[in-house]
Amino acid sequence: MSENKRKYAYWMKPSMVEEITEMLDTANATSKSDFVCQAVQFYIGYLHQKKCIDYLSPILAQTIKSEIESVEKNVSEMLFKMAVEQAKLSNVVAATNEIDNHSLSALNNLCAEEVARNNGIITFEEAYEFQRS
Structure with missing residues (x-):
């Protein structure tokens, strides 16, 4: 059931009206009146709750x-x-x-330890330096 809107006069600070104007898009409101109606509806719902x-x-x-x-x-x-x-x-x-099974197993263990020690943060440069040392 849709009821017709009526005009009412309420006092409001100009700074609040400016803020309403700025927030129209955020609230997805079509006008200041729509914004105020949404805000009042929300607040009434809030007050109805314990x-x-x-x-x-x-x-x-x-x-x-x-x-x-x-x-x-x-x-x-x-x-x-x-x-x-x-x-x-x-x-x-x-x-x-050509990598043999023993080297592959050793590499797997080494990498698992390195990942655990560095929490998975390994750079290419670090790997390069390790391989060259």
């Missing part, structure tokens, strides 16, 4: 969940792309070098 946390908690939880899902998707995509590149690199290196 605690503000009961009102804001579901909104915050859903927002955080959405952000985490987005980040998780992006990280998963990047990890997949990196794994493909790593697989290509490993195949090229394996095809161009």
Whole structure:
């Protein structure tokens, strides 16, 4: 059921009206009147609740969940792309070098220790220096 709007006069500080004007796009409001109606609706909903946390908690939880899902998707995509590149690199290196099983096992242990020690942060320059020493 839609009721017709009526005009009311309320006192408001000019600085607050300026702030409303600046935030119209952020609030997705079509006018200052729409902005004020949205704000009053939100505040009435807040007051109807016994605690503000009961009102804001579901909104915050859903927002955080959405952000985490987005980040998780992006990280998963990047990890997949990196794994493909790593697989290509490993195949090229394996095809161009003759490495015996003992050397490969020793290299695996050495790399595992290095990754654990440096928390996975190894630069090409560090690997180059290690190989030359």
